[in-house]
Amino acid sequence: MKYCKKCRVSVPGDLHTCPLCQGDLSGPGEAGRTAFPVLPASPSLHKGLLRLIGLGTIAAAAVCIAVNLSLPQSGWWSVFVVAGVISFWLTFWMVVKKRGNIPKAILWQVGLISALALLWDWWTGGRLSWSVDFVIPLLLTGAMIAMAVIARVMRLKIQDYILYLMLDAIFGFIPFVLLLCGSLRVVYPSAACVAVSIISLAALCLYEGKAMKNEILRRLHL
């Protein structure tokens, strides 16, 4: 065993310096007596790839701005490029962050993409049209179907997705309300959405009524 003369401590293993004072050790070392493994430094591949794509998109946006500044007569189109890049990274980041829980990730995507669609729609058209007519009802419907399929395929436990499916089905009534208020120009997607919502909620109530009730009680306990 090695020894530090200054600290007067023995040091098992085969270190070169004293862990306490970083001074030299004396005595013979012994192999194979370590308490902690040396971990491989893992410069993870996807982190490197992410950085590369990140730099790529920022560079593309910067080039667009530069070109746009040089050709002002073409209109301020680079603002759209920048907003597009931001929207892409926001949704992408949300997927990466929530990837451990797929039903939750789906619900968050529905919320985020809906919000972005509303913003874009308002910004480009001055009023809400395609976002409420198509994007939101189709997203909500798609999410309900996706969750039902994924729950089947991945054999998820009911408590792992019931909350998200329930919330999505309830949000599915928002297009219906808009429809009743007469603020929609295209009706079919919203009508389909509310139908799928009703079917989902009915299926949940009939087959998993107890689980649904217990989930609500759990999530709302005081």
Add this chain to the structure above:
Amino acid sequence: MSASEPKWSRLDNAAKIFPSTSSKKDPKVFRFSCELTEPVDGQTLQFALDQTMEKFPFYRSVLKRGLFWYYFENSTRRPVVQPEGLPPCAPIYSADRKGLLFRVSFFERRINLEVYHAIADGTGALHFLRTLVYYYLLERHKEDFSGGAPFFDYDASHAQKQDDSFSRYYEKRPKASKGKAVKAYHQYGERWPDNRIAVLEGCMPVRSLLTLAHTHHATLTEYLTAQLLLSIRETMRLRETGRPVVITIPVNLRNYFPAGTARNFFGIINLGYDFSRQEDSIESVIAFIKEQFQKELTAEKLRERMNELSALEHNLLTQLVPLIIKDPVLRLANYLAERGITAAFSNVGKVAMPVEMARYIDSFHVFTSTNRLQACMCSFGEHCVISFSSPFVSTDIQRAFFRRLTAEGIAVEVTSNQEQLGF
């Protein structure tokens, strides 16, 4: 209730702070290790873990968010033993990735149990590790125990193990007034990258340590707390000596209120020593600590504090605030509490294992994730191990501490994870 319907339970009073305040910097994870006298076999360990899980069904819980509170939900996940491949006390709980709240790994002769603090405190987790090691050795050395399994002393039913002992001992009482917390001295300096922690373990003979403490008419905890205070004093800059050095010490409430729970049941006391006003001789520091312990460590005092914290949780107004608001409030409270703390010292005490198994076990170790200096200690047989974990690169306090002990003639064997940190 159908078979597939999960059971759920509330977090106990002490656990409630952890989900809100765990971060990458301090994931609120602690590790217990058992060092055997022979290399660990992964397959046998998995077998032992499966058996242990049957005794501790509560450890199958995952943590979920409700609208008002976090809660535990029973799961059917099976924990899998892994060769150690993560830095010590790496984060366990993540709101976006559901999983069990502990992990079991092994490296060479060590069996490691890492636990997220919300499900258990040191004593609770130690019950789990002791059971795991018990089943491991029972299987690994079948031939030794063919005459019957050795007697194992942990005696608690499933219900007792997952009892919320805080609520068991809660009673509504008028509030006691308390003093205002002062800002304590804080160690600062360069930290290890990637939120890693440096672990430094000193293994010492129990008997000589006890003799040394007794010559100062102190218990081991009192004596070592004093030495830690003085070690911190040694490394303080002159202009910082105006701030008190505050050491926070967790207290195992099971010693004051009978409970067999394997969940959280601890309180804390803070010891503040002001070197600008009080003497810095070991005698006066020990005298101060003894006086504080005598004052604070009484069932009445501890119950008062416990009731105070529980009252906060039972307050209807607190209950009705959504979790989204509770989270930042608890983080702020935690930040304010940490301002008043310099370091922590936790003595888990003697670890008991059946005598027939003692020859296969070398020592037990304990340390925790932290964003300040933290010392933990436990002993087994002849070996007492004090582990320092720290986010700081500087080891000056640890060096001062162990040099103080070796100067008194204690033989110290130091292990660290410095190779792991690339030092």
